[in-house]
Amino acid sequence: MVSDQDVLNALGTVLGPDGKTPLPQSGAIAGLSIKDDKVYLSIAIDPQQAGALEPMRAAAEAVVKKLKGVGNALVSLTAEKQTPPPAPPKPQAPRSIAIPGITHIIAVSSGKGGVGKSTTSVNIALALASLGWKVGILDADIYGPSLPRLLGLKGQPESEGRFMKPLEAFGIKAISIGFMVDEEEPMVWRGPMVMAAVQQLLRDVTWGELDCLVVDMPPGTGDAQLTLAQNVPLAGAVVVSTPQDLALIDARRGIAMFNKVDVPVLGIVENMSYFLCPHCGGRSDIFAHGGARAEAERLGVPFLGEVPLHMTIRERADSGKPVVVSEPDSPYAKVYLDIAGQIKAMLEKGRQRVAPKIVIE
Template sequence: MSVSRETLLNCLDAYVHPLIGRGLVAAGAVREAQPEKDHVRVHVELGFPAAGIRETLLAELAAHVGRSLGVDAALALSWRVEAVGLRKNLQALPGVRNLIAVSSGKGGVGKSTVAANLALALAAEGARVGVLDADIYGPSQPQMLGLAGQRPDSPDGKRMHPLQAYGLQVMSIGFLVDDDQPMIWRGPMATQALNQLLGETIWDDLDYLVVDMPPGTGDIQLTLSQRMPVAGAIIVTTPQDIALLDARKGLQMFRRVEIPVLGIVENMAWHVCSQCGHHEAIFGEGGGARMAAQYGSELLGQLPLELRIREQADRGKPTVAAEPDSELAQRYRDIARLAAARLAYGLPANVFPSIEISDD
């Protein structure tokens, strides 16, 4: 039984994947839709990397077409990451399509570990990814990604090639100073250092540059937010009230400078005993979800406080690289995939930012 192309397109648009939030046709994801004599041929192209759900999505779509049209489907799935939301008066960073800022209101919530693993997760999903360590005063990515003590090459004495780790392109102030050298710099000096790292690094065709932000809402955060084409931000917090208080400030800062907040990651949501596997919410429960609901954002996912996460980062091989098939690595990949989908297709229809009116 053959079907018309219009019928096929209507069928495809009736398939709504939760990561896309609308029909495939409405999302512009149908690259080819061709009825044949006894089957249909369809090529879907997503706006975010999706290696981890490729087979599941294809199976679901084939079943949907079979139920709706009564024909077999020859399906192909690919993805192409485009630059999103370049704000006016800001130029794109050469070699980078999207900057994603990973931020926290306070230190000690595991932001840098989350940033490293999310970058690795995006790469595992099929994207070209870089990491910029923007924590000028306390760079940690060189140690976490096994690059401590290495130095970048310069082709002309002015620009630098990023270092490579586990398929990531990486740049940090930690590559340019000694490990035990403190950064005794005032704000403008730190800001200048960040501008140099961003502008003088030769990034090579990145889908995403994950920026590990310093904690707080100071000079570096404002410089990056106002002068660089940040496509979206991810807020990392723990469930405890004091961390949530500071995380809210970070979220509101991004909104004030019109950078979309892709969602919230609740780190250390529970502790896993290394001896018996018992789970205990030692920092409280539900804080990330409450914050997301209060501020019209989305809880991207929760991560445990687990000994091996810290051990792997200290050894220079974060969880997604050290145990790519583990349940923990899958959690990071789920979060990364969801954040990338939100960047590509926007927030779901039931999530709206709160509107503030002030006299400023």
């Protein structure tokens, strides 16, 4: 069967809407899905240009159809509506196709880097597993894939035909975008490229049956993050922030991004909320903790919990044995278990994603 990468390689010979940049790098690929031998591709364009860009659409369809293993290809031009429709919102079919076997997919995101998003993702994933769920984690952090380090994983995933077998640690399945790129090779990721790589990690991996797949998103709210939030069939998103005002401004942007694409925000986690001294156990509110709780209240999203800044959390995370599994009875593990419990309850209650409004021209 043909892969997303094969399709993108073939599309490299077709110029995108500006007539200069190859389609995969043009930023215009809005969606790609492959079902058996059928390829569905959508290209985002300015609706005014629908007629002029028909030859581009036809050329893209032709090159994909020519690929070995492709029985049929359907390429469509799409455009997000420029002016909001006055009609009341109606539930729509989800734009992104669900992944068979996976019940819920959640994103863990942060408005900026370095706030402890990956540490939080891994501990939440492990906490969900210890609450009895079958869990997977997908590290989509293009700027610094850290899952292998956090879970103490070594080696590459084995392939099973055209599928990749996820690695396993502490009972959860794990795959990282780090496996798809050469670390030595600098590369500029565009939103659609991230999406193509993530689609591959979502769909070409033998995840099996999962109650929840946790996606560790790239930090920030740019093009790559927006494309991901829009195209992965997310049941919800968790936003991680530190308590400083600046981080909270970024967290607010993150929440706005998910609101824009109608992904429900399951809540905010305040990481490095307060400092717990490893010697005397005393607590210091270094960054004037509590900002994220206030922000969550202001924005009307749930506040999931405060994770202290503590040596043990860092040491355990950085040595590949996160606190939730290495010190399950510690107060730090309890914080993550409590957060995971709230997430699990919300997902079980079935807060459904409402898909963004898309117009097919």
